[in-house]
Structures are given as C-alpha cells and as structure tokens.
Amino acid sequence: MNIKDEIKSLKEKNNAIILAHYYVPDEVQEIADYVGDSFYLSKVAAGTDADVLVLCGVSFMGESAKILNPEKTVLMPDINADCPMAHMASVKNIEKLRAEYDDTAVVCYINSTAELKSHSDVCVTSANALKIVQSLPNKNILFIPDMNLGRYVASKVPEKNFIFNDGCCPVHAALTAQDIISAKEKHPEALVLIHPECVPEALELADYIGSTSGIIEYASSSPCKEFIICTENGVLWELKNRNPNKSFYMVHDHFRCEDMKLITPEKVLDVLKNKTNQVSVSDELRDSSLKPLHRMLELSK
Ligand code: 13P
Ligand code: SF4
Numbered sequence: 001m002n003i004k005d006e007i008k009s010l011k012e013k014n015n016a017i018i019l020a021h022y023y024v025p026d027e028v029q030e031i032a033d034y035v036g037d038s039f040y041l042s043k044v045a046a047g048t049d050a051d052v053l054v055l056c057g058v059s060f061m062g063e064s065a066k067i068l069n070p071e072k073t074v075l076m077p078d079i080n081a082d083c084p085m086a087h088m089a090s091v092k093n094i095e096k097l098r099a100e101y102d103d104t105a106v107v108c109y110i111n112s113t114a115e116l117k118s119h120s121d122v123c124v125t126s127a128n129a130l131k132i133v134q135s136l137p138n139k140n141i142l143f144i145p146d147m148n149l150g151r152y153v154a155s156k157v158p159e160k161n162f163i164f165n166d167g168c169c170p171v172h173a174a175l176t177a178q179d180i181i182s183a184k185e186k187h188p189e190a191l192v193l194i195h196p197e198c199v200p201e202a203l204e205l206a207d208y209i210g211s212t213s214g215i216i217e218y219a220s221s222s223p224c225k226e227f228i229i230c231t232e233n234g235v236l237w238e239l240k241n242r243n244p245n246k247s248f249y250m251v252h253d254h255f256r257c258e259d260m261k262l263i264t265p266e267k268v269l270d271v272l273k274n275k276t277n278q279v280s281v282s283d284e285l286r287d288s289s290l291k292p293l294h295r296m297l298e299l300s301k
Pocket of ligand 2: 085171257258260
C-alpha cells in the first residue's frame with residue numbers, strides 16, 4: 001500500500017480527519033481533508049464529529065483544537081512545530097496593564113499559548129480581528145501578542161485606544177518595504193497581496209491586506225493576472241491550483257516558516273498509526289481558555 005492509501009485506511013478505521021494550514025508543505029495539503037487559515041481550522045475543529053483530529057500546523061493550532069474538543073484525540077505530526085510568536089507576551093504584563101487601564105479588553109491573536117488565551121477576553125484571527133474589535137464595547141484594547149496585526153487593526157478603528165505588545169511573527173516581520181519596491185520593479189503590472197503580520201511600512205504599499213484565505217480569495221476573484229505574494233510560500237499551492245492561468249511571484253525567495261515545514265506525510269502516517277503526540281490541556285487551563293475562543297466564534301458569526 002502506498003502512503004496515501006495507508007493514511008486513508010487509517011483515517012477510516014479511526015474516524016479521523018486531517019486538518020492543514022496553508023503554510024505546511026504541498027504534499028501535506030494534498031492529503032488533508034480540510035485546508036485553510038487559522039479561523040477556518042478552528043471552525044472545523046469546533047464543528048466536527050470525527051473522533052481523531054490530526055492537526056498539520058504549529059502547536060497553538062493543536063492546542064486550540066483540543067480546547068474546543070476535550071473529549072477528542074488531537075494529534076500533532078511534529079510536537080516541535082511551534083510558533084515563536086505564540087510565546088511573545090507575558091501574563092505578568094497583561095495583568096499589570098489591566099490594572100493600569102480601566103475598561104480594557106485583552107484581545108488575543110489565536111497565535112498564542114493556551115495560557116495567554118486564558119488571561120484574555122476574546123481571541124481573534126487575522127480573518128476576523130477587525131470585525132471583532134469593532135464589536136467590543138471597551139474603550140481600551142490590549143492587543144497581544146502580535147504588534148503588527150494590532151497596529152493594522154488600530155489603523156482601522158481610530159475611535160479606540162490601543163495598547164500594543166512587543167511581539168511579532170519573525171517570518172512576516174522580516175519583509176521590508178524595499179523588498180516590495182524591488183518586486184514591483186520586476187513585475188510592474190502585478191498586484192501586491194500582503195498578510196497583516198507584516199510591518200506597517202510594507203502594508204502601506206499593498207493593494208490588498210488579509211489573512212491567507214483572504215489573499216487566496218482575492219487573487220482568485222480578481223480580473224488581474226499577476227500577483228506579488230507577501231506571506232509564507234505555502235499559499236502558492238492553493239493559489240496555483242485554483243488559478244492555473246495566473247502568475248504568482250513571491251516577494252522574496254526566503255518567505256518560509258520552518259516550523260510549518262516540519263510537517264510531512266510520513267509524520268502524519270506515524271501519529272495516525274501509533275496515536276503518538278497527543279495534545280493534552282489541563283481541565284483548569286481548558287476552562288479558562290475556552291471562553292475567549294468561544295467568544296471569537298460567536299462574535300465572528
Ligand atoms: P492565517 O492563515 O490565519 O492568516 O494565519 C497566518 C499565520 O501566520 C498562521 O500561523
Ligand atoms: Fe508563527 Fe509566523 Fe510561522 Fe505563522 S508564519 S506559525 S505566525 S512564525
């Protein structure tokens with residue numbers, strides 16, 4: 001039996017589904033039942049009746065799936081796949097700022113540890129952050145851990161006072177405005193599509209700003225034929241599959257999240273076979289981190 005058939009038969013035997021983020025390698029996206037952005041994956045995880053979820057992505061994704069489904073088995077193909085930004089805020093600082101500012105909502109990007117979520121009022125993803133922040137009654141918004149996404153949302157909601165946290169995605173924050181200018185010189189007709197985890201000076205040069213799904217939707221429905229892509233290179237798989245007659249140019253050739261690239265079909269097969277790398281979250285942590293995740297799912301309806 002080849003690896004794809006073996007995975008398929010184990011999925012059927014275990015009533016399992018495979019969820020994958022757009023940044024994992026092409027061959028993993030190819031074997032997944034659901035591929036999408038962080039918001040889509042959390043919705044699938046919240047609504048599935050499968051018994052086993054294989055989360056092809058980084059640890060906060062597996063953790064969120066487990067928090068939403070405590071009775072299900074959640075497997076991570078590689079437990080070392082972690083998002084550095086997920087750790088870039090501290091509970092001590094959150095509590096300190098809460099005490100300093102009254103009427104504050106702690107808004108936590110889903111790219112965060114369960115512990116950070118548990119000290120927050122609501123979670124957001126890049127696809128729903130703007131809508132959710134706009135719907136909050138609070139005057140002050142403490143946005144953790146991503147300063148760049150926070151600054152982007154703040155630019156669209158000037159009526160609220162934002163307090164930022166010094167965290168970022170090292171992969172997206174490495175993109176400079178000059179990278180975009182150089183790519184534009186090579187491809188003057190191309191539209192620039194960018195993820196809001198990038199720095200404000202880069203966002204200013206874009207034609208469209210959105211989540212990975214947003215970027216894919218925008219390129220697929222646009223009459224334009226050429227695009228400069230300013231996010232992790234894994235999105236090219238879906239972009240090219242859906243748009244064989246369009247051209248996609250990466251803004252630079254090292255836009256790559258090494259943690260996402262740790263996932264392989266062999267590791268998916270291994271965890272399905274041996275039920276290894278099971279995600280566990282204590283009851284106490286689960287109770288406190290479920291509330292902001294549920295609130296996100298409610299407010300983004
Ligand atoms: P989205 O797919 O939700 O846009 O998230 C990007 C990301 O960096 C996930 O780690
Ligand atoms: Fe984290 Fe950035 Fe990798 Fe996404 S791309 S998992 S935010 S390091």
